[in-house]
Amino acid sequence: MSDKTGTAQIGVVGMAVMGSNLARNFASKGFKTAIFNRSYSKTEAVLAAHPEAEFVASDNVADFVDSLEKPRRIVMMVKAGSGTDAAMDSLIPYLEAGDIVIDGGNSFFQDTRRREKKMADLGFNFIGCGISGGEEGALLGPSMMPGGPKDSYAHVGPILEKVSAQFNGEPCCTWIGTDGAGHFVKMVHNGIEYADMQFIGEAYELLKGVGVSASEAADIFAEWNTGDLDSYLIEITSEVLRQVDAETGKPLVDIIVDAAGMKGTGTWTVQESMNLGVPTSTIAESVYARATSSSPELREHAQAALAGPNPAGGIKVDKAAFVKQIAEALWCAKVVAYAQGLDLIRVAGGEYGWDINVADCAKIWRAGCIIRAKLLDRISNEYAANNLVTLLEAPSIASELGRCQESWRTVIVEAVKAGVPVPGFASALAYYDMVRAPRTNAALTQGLRDFFGSHTYRRVDRAGTFHTLWSGDRSEVVGEDTH
DSSP: OOOOOOOOOHHHHOOHHHHHHHHHHHTTTOOEEEEEEESSSHHHHHHHHHHTEEEEESSHHHHHHTTSSSEEEEOOOTTTTTHHHHHHHHHHHGGGTTOOOOOOSSOHHHHHHHHHHHHTTTTEEEEEEEEEHHHHHHHHHHHHEESOHHHHHHHHHHHHHHHHHOEEEEEEOOOEEEEEEHHHHHHHHHHHHHHHHHHHHHHHHHHHTTOOOOOHHHHHHHHHTTTTTOOOOHHHHHHHOBBBOOOOOOOOHHSOOOOOOOSSHHHHEEEEHHHTTOOOOOHHHHHHHHHHHTTTHHHHHHHHHHHSSSOOOOSSSSSHHHHHHHHHHHHHHHHHHHHHHHHHHHHHHHHHHHOOOOOHHHHHHHHSTOBBBHHHHHHHHHHHOOOOGGGGGGGGHHHHHHHHHHHHHHHHHHHHHHOOOOOHHHHHHHHHHHHSSSTTHHHHHHHHHHHHOOBBBBBBSSSSSSOOOOOOOOOEEEEEOOO
16 A cells, blocks of 8 residues: 555545445545445446546545545445445555544444454444435435444544534434444334335225225325325335326236335344344334234135125215324324334443433434324424333323324224234334233243243232242242242
């Protein structure tokens, strides 16, 4: 490596759509940007398509690294997994102490923790930065969730904050915590996204159940987007439902195969919630719903064998009133998904030593990201003003849930009667009812566990751990805690 110091303020590795759009974003905000792709033809294509951008292009890693001012700031926008490791390893021989490598892909947070340690041992800084907003967000301003050494954020934060989305003059970017915190928060963001889309899908199926056409549903979602349900996903739902297939003249939504794909982040969210013992049942149901949709053999055989409500014929209710109730049920379920996701973030922050500010997470989701919504401003304010264990206890949230719960329950009852599957709505309500219940069925569960496995139990009236001699005289003895 030469001794010269380059002039580019930040570099981007990976010139696919996300990487090239982010590079264009940096350049448009006044940052001289170095770009590199393993295949130089992609770099050339970006240069040809965007002559207005102040790019410094290189056809090899050494020159790319040399083109950057020190400490070097390099953003990798490459495929998660082995692709990220390969890109990082290709940079290492050319880096110097203090240089900062940022992974902007959808990496699993444990991989980020491993990479951060590896780079730290070599004298380099590594930041795992969750980025949400899709192709448009990368270009115009995404929500950014960086995690890593806090002192390194001083060198990259001002740049990331300037290119991120802005909400009321505040950047949708902040330091999240050490090592894998940023990618963990992005993972949970995506888990909430799974749930949000599941609720929207269920709402649409319920609208169809009362005879609403795709174009009419588009109008309803557009109307909902002017009120408490105002959000990016509600907005684009209206656009998708309004789209007509050019070949058939039918609504495009009726032509799309009803099998939803997954990239892994929703599954990771559920797995990690199980590892930490944090219930995210509503997010889990959304993951399982996608899995069910993509199980053609299961569905084919079940459709041939299973009966439904008799007689069939849709949902028999007052249409206008039911549409309003669906909107309220959708809002309630949405709140539960946010509550579960943010609770997972709170617990993980303590478990992994990240000290995450949950209010800040909600703040940086207010614009730029896929789950951006009017509700998030209220959520961030509630977390900032109150020491919340759960979002559901926030004063303005709890009162609104109480007001809307009858609609929520009515919608689920009518769906069950008509045979319309609403696992998202139903699991969200079950969670709501379970956490507010003074006692749950777990007492009987623990009694059963003690009966067949001597797992012991605790009593409500005195301290200690106990066991009943079920196969003996059924007297109670002090037991060793095996919970």
